[in-house]
Amino acid sequence: MAPAITLAAEAPKLSAANTGFMLICSALVMLMTPGLAFFYGGMVRVKSTLNMLMMSFISLGIVTILWVLYGFSMAFGTDSGSLIGWNSDWVGLGNIGLTELWDGYTIPVFVFLVFQLMFAIITPALISGALADRVKFSAWALFIALWATVVYFPVAHWVWGAGGWAFELGVIDFAGGTAVHINAGAAALGVILVIGKRVGFKKDPMRPHSLPLVMLGAGLLWFGWFGFNAGSWLGNDDGVGALMFVNTQIATAAAMLAWLAYEKIRHGAFTTLGAASGAVAGLVAITPAGGAVTPLGAIAVGVIAGVLCAMAVGLKYKFGYDDSLDVVGVHLVGGVVGSLLIGFFASGKGQSEVEGLFYGGGLTQFWKQCAGVFAVLAYSLIVSAILAFILDKTIGMRVTEDDEVAGIDQAEHAETAYDFSGAGGGAAKTAAVAAAAAGAESKKVDA
Amino acid sequence: MKLITAVVKPHRLDEIKEALQAFGVHGLTVTEASGYGRQRGHTEVYRGAEYTVDLVPKIRIEVLVEDDDAEQLIDVVVKAARTGKIGDGKVWSIPVDTAVRVRTGERGPDAL
Numbered sequence: 001m002a003p004a005i006t007l008a009a010e011a012p013k014l015s016a017a018n019t020g021f022m023l024i025c026s027a028l029v030m031l032m033t034p035g036l037a038f039f040y041g042g043m044v045r046v047k048s049t050l051n052m053l054m055m056s057f058i059s060l061g062i063v064t065i066l067w068v069l070y071g072f073s074m075a076f077g078t079d080s081g082s083l084i085g086w087n088s089d090w091v092g093l094g095n096i097g098l099t100e101l102w103d104g105y106t107i108p109v110f111v112f113l114v115f116q117l118m119f120a121i122i123t124p125a126l127i128s129g130a131l132a133d134r135v136k137f138s139a140w141a142l143f144i145a146l147w148a149t150v151v152y153f154p155v156a157h158w159v160w161g162a163g164g165w166a167f168e169l170g171v172i173d174f175a176g177g178t179a180v181h182i183n184a185g186a187a188a189l190g191v192i193l194v195i196g197k198r199v200g201f202k203k204d205p206m207r208p209h210s211l212p213l214v215m216l217g218a219g220l221l222w223f224g225w226f227g228f229n230a231g232s233w234l235g236n237d238d239g240v241g242a243l244m245f246v247n248t249q250i251a252t253a254a255a256m257l258a259w260l261a262y263e264k265i266r267h268g269a270f271t272t273l274g275a276a277s278g279a280v281a282g283l284v285a286i287t288p289a290g291g292a293v294t295p296l297g298a299i300a301v302g303v304i305a306g307v308l309c310a311m312a313v314g315l316k317y318k319f320g321y322d323d324s325l326d327v328v329g330v331h332l333v334g335g336v337v338g339s340l341l342i343g344f345f346a347s348g349k350g351q352s353e354v355e356g357l358f359y360g361g362g363l364t365q366f367w368k369q370c371a372g373v374f375a376v377l378a379y380s381l382i383v384s385a386i387l388a389f390i391l392d393k394t395i396g397m398r399v400t401e402d403d404e405v406a407g408i409d410q411a412e413h414a415e416t417a418y419d420f421s422g423a424g425g426g427a428a429k430t431a432a433v434a435a436a437a438a439g440a441e442s443k444k445v446d447a
Numbered sequence: 448m449k450l451i452t453a454v455v456k457p458h459r460l461d462e463i464k465e466a467l468q469a470f471g472v473h474g475l476t477v478t479e480a481s482g483y484g485r486q487r488g489h490t491e492v493y494r495g496a497e498y499t500v501d502l503v504p505k506i507r508i509e510v511l512v513e514d515d516d517a518e519q520l521i522d523v524v525v526k527a528a529r530t531g532k533i534g535d536g537k538v539w540s541i542p543v544d545t546a547v548r549v550r551t552g553e554r555g556p557d558a559l
Binding site (some may be wrong): 205267313329 | 491492493494495496497498499500
């Protein structure tokens with residue numbers, strides 16, 4: 001989140017250019033959630049494809065309504081205690097003027113709130129990848145509502161809300177390394193520690209059923225991420241948004257190459273899934289850092305994130321937690337890497353004059369980054385685990401073992417993703433023709 | 448009559464079809480199949496996790512022929528299916544008692 005860009009002496013005026021740009025960015029970020037749905041949906045087995053898609057899509061519904069009712073107010077309202085916001089005028093979004101500007105910026109409040117809404121939507125959706133194949137849809141829907149309320153809205157306030165403690169401390173998080181990715185990754189870890197593994201984890205092969213869907217999803221994420229990152233400056237008056245845009249492309253490219261190189265050396269092949277995963281790891285890592293680092297710094301961030309995330313996805317087999325689609329390995333690790341590297345690579349020439357260790361700024365910023373990273377990580381991990389525990393003890397988090405094995409799509413959605421009986425249909429007509437023919441035949445015999 | 452069954456590599460299908468047509472076979476049935484022989488399967492890697500895929504995609508071709516043509520037709524299929532590499536598949540024949548053409552009700556060799 002950008003600090004106010006206009007001088008105090010001169011009150012900002014509504015900018016049509018920035019407003020148009022931010023509305024487009026909001027639509028781009030919205031597209032990331034369906035993109036994520038396909039990214040995850042291709043990675044699960046055929047029998048749980050629809051459930052995986054729906055776990056993301058439902059967030060578009062639930063979080064939007066909560067945001068209107070009280071979410072925006074909690075995240076961005078007047079601060080109390082550096083922990084949470086509130087503004088009763090924003091409840092229901094009823095008392096906001098159409099040309100009322102977001103404080104210190106050149107865009108209307110409505111534009112800011114819809115942009116931020118898209119962030120609030122995708123963050124819980126990110127968690128779903130860790131919970132593949134096994135969570136009751138009703139429990140998941142309820143989890144999203146509770147989690148957004150007690151984890152996302154407060155954490156967004158800490159990091160981006162005026163008066164939030166991390167914001168005031170000077171923790172740099174341009175577009176959501178802590179509030180979105182560490183937050184979602186830590187939540188995923190908290191929940192899976194409570195609900196446990198998929199049936200057959202480490203025994204049955206659980207190959208992705210459609211890598212083309214994964215690639216499609218990764219492509220949509222990459223595209224939408226330009227809105228997510230560049231839009232987070234809330235305008236284009238000083239070029240920082242453009243720097244962020246460029247660094248987003250650079251780090252993503254570097255991370256994809258790094259993941260592929262690591263995997264070629266370690267496992268012998270350049271895989272499609274590796275390319276998609278590396279790209280996402282790069283996008284995650286540059287999200288907090290892209291406004292603070294130089295383009296060469298973005299390459300470093302991308303390479304480090306690509307390699308570390310490629311290594312981290314193997315940890316689940318070692319430690320036995322079923323982070324099904326590597327939300328922890330990619331989003332938590334990528335988010336931590338990107339956030340902490342700001343402490344080293346902040347150049348002082350981007351969004352602020354803060355310099356990291358490699359630019360003569362010492363370790364001051366690094367310690368601030370650590371505070372932001374570990375506070376969000378710990379809070380989200382613990383509260384998410386508690387939420388999952390409560391839901392599990394009341395309505396139950398998991399589908400029955402039989403339903404999980406047979407496929408959650410049928411059990412929870414009464415549908416299947418693909419029709420494999422291609423020759424189906426027309427049987428009724430054929431039967432009717434056969435019956436008529438049989439009738440004619442028997443008449444002949446009678447005659 | 449004999450039923451010739453060939454389980455072979457999918458990419459040989461076109462060659463086999465052409466060879467059978469040249470031989471004068473009027474119809475055949477093809478199904479997608481999976482299995483393994485001496486070649487066993489292969490290994491795939493997803494985010495570093497290795498999966499052994501031991502059932503390999505194959506196609507199964509079935510042709511009904513008259514007894515006298517059986518041996519020669521087997522040779523035709525084998526020749527068209529062979530790549531010389533492991534995993535080329537198998538061809539076999541079994542005797543068939545009856546065959547009926549559904550549309551006309553013709554039986555035996557007339558139905559072929």
